[in-house]
Amino acid sequence: MTQTVGFLLNPVAGLGGAVGLKGTDGHVAEALRRGAVPHACDRAVQALSLLRDDDIAWYTCAGSMGEDVLERAGIDRSTVLYRPGVPTAASDTKAACRTFLDAGVDLVVFCGGDGTARDVFDAVERSIPILGIPAGVKMYSAVFAVNPAAAADLIRQAGRIPCRDSEVMDVDEEAYRSGRLSARLYGYACVPYIPERTQGGKQVFEQQDEERAKDDIAAFMAEIMLPETIYIIGAGSTTARIMERLDLAPTLLGIDVVQNGEVLARDADERTLLALLDEHPRAKIVVSPIGAQGFVLGRGNQQISPPVLRKAGLSNLIVVATPGKLAGTPLLYVDSGDPALDREIGDSLQVISGYRIAQRKRVLHPE
Structure with missing residues (x-):
């Protein structure tokens, strides 16, 4: 039976990591000024290229938010359901996920970080499983695969493996930039789970x-x-x-x-x-x-x-x-x-x- 997957990419996810910004939300221009090089697309291609021969019907967003990635990964047949603005924004992520829901997809796959995970969760909540291809700076949420190869494995087996309730974390990036970790539980998402393939949430040890x-x-x-x-x-x-x-x-x-x-x-x-x-x-x-x-x-x-x-x-x-x-x-x-x-x-x-x-x-x- 053909699996249906909605896929989207946050093109600027992780942009602030190598240049020391500890996050990208609201700081894209500064990251680029410091010489940051986008890498979220490459991370997504690493995962999706492993699925080019699988029986998956892909639904996605136009251009850099999904369609271009699928083409680079060698997946030349996908259905564009949403056309984002330029530049893309959090509202595009939420709107795209709602179109995926309306299309009845089995799984929403996103490539990004904690901020993207929150936006996806805002749109779908616990109605269908979600999975993140890790491309952000921190990724304290437990909705991500441990790496792109593991993401491909989880996508391939979704529907045949159990899902677990996984934490979506809300991390205050401004506090993080000032050297203070301020995080709260944002919600629990339904995530395909294979031990050693799906990452856990961050824990703090203070004994x-x-x-x-x-x-x-x-x-x-x-x-x-x-x-x-x-x-x-x-x-x-x-x-x-x-x-x-x-x-x-x-x-x-x-x-x-x-x-x-x-x-x-x-x-x-x-x-x-x-x-x-x-x-x-x-x-x-x-x-x-x-x-x-x-x-x-x-x-x-x-x-x-x-x-x-x-x-x-x-x-x-x-x-x-x-x-x-x-x-x-x-x-x-x-x-x-x-x-x-x-x-x-x-x-x-x-x-x-x-x-x-x-x-x-x-x-x-x-x-």
Whole structure:
């Protein structure tokens, strides 16, 4: 039986990630001014090209909001139900989803981030399943596949696999840009679910033991830091504790660069990181996975891009996390945007979880 899928793309999703804007809502012009390159279309093509031979009837939006992506993916037969304005807006996403509902589609697939997920949910609520191809900056909602390949698998099996109630999160981007995470539950969507293919929602761990573990990790990292080596310190409260141990003020939700106990750059974007790596070839990258979701790369730290990772060297990637976070994070994922680079990371990573203590954690690469 032919499956019917409504597909739409937010063309500017994730535009602010690599340039350090921590989100794109209301900041498209600034992202472009900083040299941001749109990548949401490429992410969608990665997923949809795997479905070009499947028995799926595609309904979509005209131009850059869907039709162009399907053509690039090798899907030359689709039905355009909605023509968006130029530039596209949140109202177009909602209107397109309503036309999909009227057409009786089995599934709504969107490519974007948390903002797009909210707009889709506003239109369809729990009437039909939805699924996100991840292309935003943060993606704290649990309605996304873990990467484009996993999205293709979920779309292919939708209708034959269970759906689960998954959180749609409302993240205050202005607070996020100022270094404060303010998120609330927006609603529960119906999402096709396969373990290890569908991402979980972000969890925050704040127990007293967790705080002691962060201190232990910070003490160990401060002890092993090498002179004349730059340290690219990723986002999160665990990595922030490392900065505090060095008597430096951290950018909680951004990327800082330190060397010899001094800050070389605060809240750095991809361009700044590449320039510093040209000047200082000895480098380490320190990141912490998102709690429960398990993403080491590709969620909230797109400044640490594939070019940055290759220039620094994957052998210089250091992952830190508390035992409590690791206990609630069964698997790690990487979704840098470069599948070949992701595979080079291998099937496991060593994670520093205390003072001179580490755990080996499995990395899953859904293909």
